[in-house]
Amino acid sequence: MSAIDKEKIVSSVPQKGFFGHPRGLFTLFFTEFWERFSYYGMRAILVFYMYYEVSKGGLGLDEQTALSIMSIYGSLVYMSGVIGGWLADRVFGTSKSVFYGGVLIMLGHIALALPGGLTAFFVSMVLIVIGTGLLKPNVSSMVGDMYAEQDDRRDAGFSIFYMGINLGGFLSPLIVGSVMGYSFHLGFGFAAIGMFFGLIMFLITKKKNLGLAGTYVANPLSPAEKKKVYLVMAGAVVLLGIILAVTIPTGLLTIKLFIALVGILGFLIPTIYFIVMYRSPKTTEVERSRVLAYIPLFLASVMFWSIQEQGSTILANFADKRTQLDIAGIHLSPAWFQSLNPLFIILLAPIFAWLWVRLGKRQPSIPQKFSLGLLFAGLSFLLILLPAYLGGTNSLVHPIWLVLSYLVVVIGELCLSPVGLSATTKLAPAAFSAQTMSLWFLSNAAAQGLNAQIVKFYRPETEMLYFGIIGLSAILLGIILFFVTPLIQRQMKGVR
Template identity: 70%
Template sequence: MSNYTKEEIVKSVPQKGFFGHPKGLFTLFFTEFWERFSYYGMRAILIFYMYYEVSQGGLGLDKGTAASIMAIYGSLVYMSGIIGGWIADRLLGSTSTVFYGGILIMFGHIALSLPGSLTAFFISMVLIVIGTGLLKPNVSNVVGDLYSPEDTRRDSGFSIFYMGINMGGFLAPLIVGTVGQEYNFHYGFAIAAIGMFFGLITFMVSKKNSLGLAGRNVPNPLTKAERSVTIRRFIIGIIVIVILFAVTIPTGILTINGLTYVVSFLGLSIPTAYFIVMYKSKKTTADERSRILAYIPLFIAAMVFWALQEQGAIILAQYADQSTNLDYAGLDIQSSWFQSLNPLFIIFLAPVFAWMWLRLGKKQPSTPKKFALGIIFAGLSFLLMVIPAVASGDNLSSPLWLVFSFLIIVLGELLLSPVGLSATTKLAPAAFASQTMSVWFLTNAGGQALNAQIVKLYSADTEAVYFGVLGAVAVLLGIILMFIAPKIQKLMKGIH
């Protein structure tokens, strides 16, 4: 199997063609646009589908259970990126893995669009979890392949790519949310499936003339003997998992609450194990080991950020549905529409940040300082929500509080998320390139694994304390990270 150098890959990609960036950015921009349309469209109505009564077209679960399922589902979506990274690094390469992931996502949304039992609901979730794990980390890794490590367009390119993600995320709640809440949840899920289909078509039609060799490498391929062992272990693992679920679920041993603890443990233990394996590997150089040590505090900071940001689709979604005035200024607002605020702000602000990083060049803040500012803004967005939680009392609060809360956390997201994607491609050990991108997405998995426990503490009676404590903790951690940023930068060994 061919293994190309970084120089060969970059030379094979047309370097001009999409807003001054490599032509392949167009392909990846619109592939991720449609994948995110399908994912965020489904997610915008998922929690309502779970806790709305059966007579309203929902599953009739209690709100606490629905919140926990949202958290563990989100965690598993990003945790499954480990599988996608491993398959890309050792079997298929990133480009092929992206395609197969898209197919599984599409079938998962098709299954969700068909009325069925709670069992059918969980089957569709499994398909989407695995499919997203195959696609999500690898499409970002292909973006990294478009640029040389020294190319100053990298952060700008990832910001533009991130804008494409959020264009899909902006439109999806407005379309899928309206159809799902006004007419039928399953119609909304069907639209999400159609979105993923468009993404697959975009990818297959345009990749030949725009991506070149990007995503074609299999940096650490399995030997013939390793393939046999891997297949055998995979089959045994599937059998064990099926038996465990078949025994523990009907007997009541494994409950939703119990599953949250399992996912929370995995969300923290899996990245820890990955860092140990990469650090101790003989294929990791001395400089790469130092960069892994630099990456650990960035990982923790990102995990804290995502723990707050992802509550926008859980706790703030419930707040929008139950505690917010949805008949405002003559508008009949759907509670799912608030999920469009985050991507809407990113669409307008991402070009500003991309321009700013290009303008500043080497004078821009270091990656650790950008991360510190990111989680400080996340904390401030939660501290803001203390005001309506205290002032509104038993009355419905103005939707503007949610609007400003989402705006503040977006500022943090643009400081941290696209920069984190770029930093990961630069700090990754060569032998673990795709898998390190999967580790980056474990920051989201870890954050949502924490959420599986944290969201249990939320209720209408604890709103002010809930928002205040989480916001204050995030701000404090951001300040600490700002102080240790120079030491982290030194460990990065020349990577900025």
């Protein structure tokens, strides 16, 4: 897409109307709010649904298996963004991709809301994985479409957008977690309703608020290419179905093998993407340099999300098994703790948005913000090992330790995640705009694929070692990134 096309899209969007930002930010803010309400509500109770006994309304899976599946689920959700980004860039455009994805997500939550056991669980996984891949990277790309390349409001706009994500993430675990003890399926039903509201919001307001944003196809396929792609996709689905039909009954494909394969793909796919984008004739010399600069940021993001995403696995288990849940006559649901991360983001995101605008050209560079994110992520894990050090691994700990750990990692998240979204839209080659946003989310997929392997090492007796090694590794990587910032900055070719 040419610079002229970008200017045309920006000019088509009303540039004032939502806290001093483009009016379309209102539409995307609330679309993502309801999508995240549905996703985080489902995620807040999913791991408990998997390992709770059947008599308690769960599936009765082994606890360690449930933790690994939870990580792989998250990995596949973000990995599917590659497909969603490609379809947006080549076939649908981002606006249609967002709508189609929302429909699939809603159907996935409906499948979970029905008492269908493991069959319904796996069906819902497929629908939500594909749907999120279509929606999540593309709604973020649409936010970037509304701002001119040198618009100083861009980082602040992504921070506001990020606050909407976390407002939905804050409310849903409280609501869904409150009904968890009564019925898991009722909780999943609330998630389906949330996605329905998001779809309605998007359809009603997009024409007036978004202008041309999301309506173009950045690198469209020709009719002949489309036909070929559809045939290949149909053949791949049939082949996959045959493979699963043969390998699952015969025991050739086990859960452990599947987890390992997803973990490998989590790193293999982004590697291929970096190579393809760098070598593409559609990528200019300046864009190639920016692709190289993006690689260390991607790796730093993997390390950060490896820690942050354990809030729905290891820390969820910690809340369920190792935390005092009866405080001052109030019984706490273990799912409620997953509202802490978005709560702190809601409280702190406006401060960070104001800070970046206030500092203007004096704010830390993108790599420096990433290094700060890693530092705080590492500290959050060092903090959570203190209860075991002070009181041992056999006693229940006060909830304040979880609260403080979530607070510290959120400070790191606000240094890295909204900034990473904004940096991706700045560094992306024009021909790979939506796909580069998918690549950003692949860092989360790689992190959770890695987590599926390392969560197996978490035990009460290894608790201090587990948190200590991971926390110190993040801090060390953050220090290294800080010292190589000048080199990365030169490769970014003017992007700050």
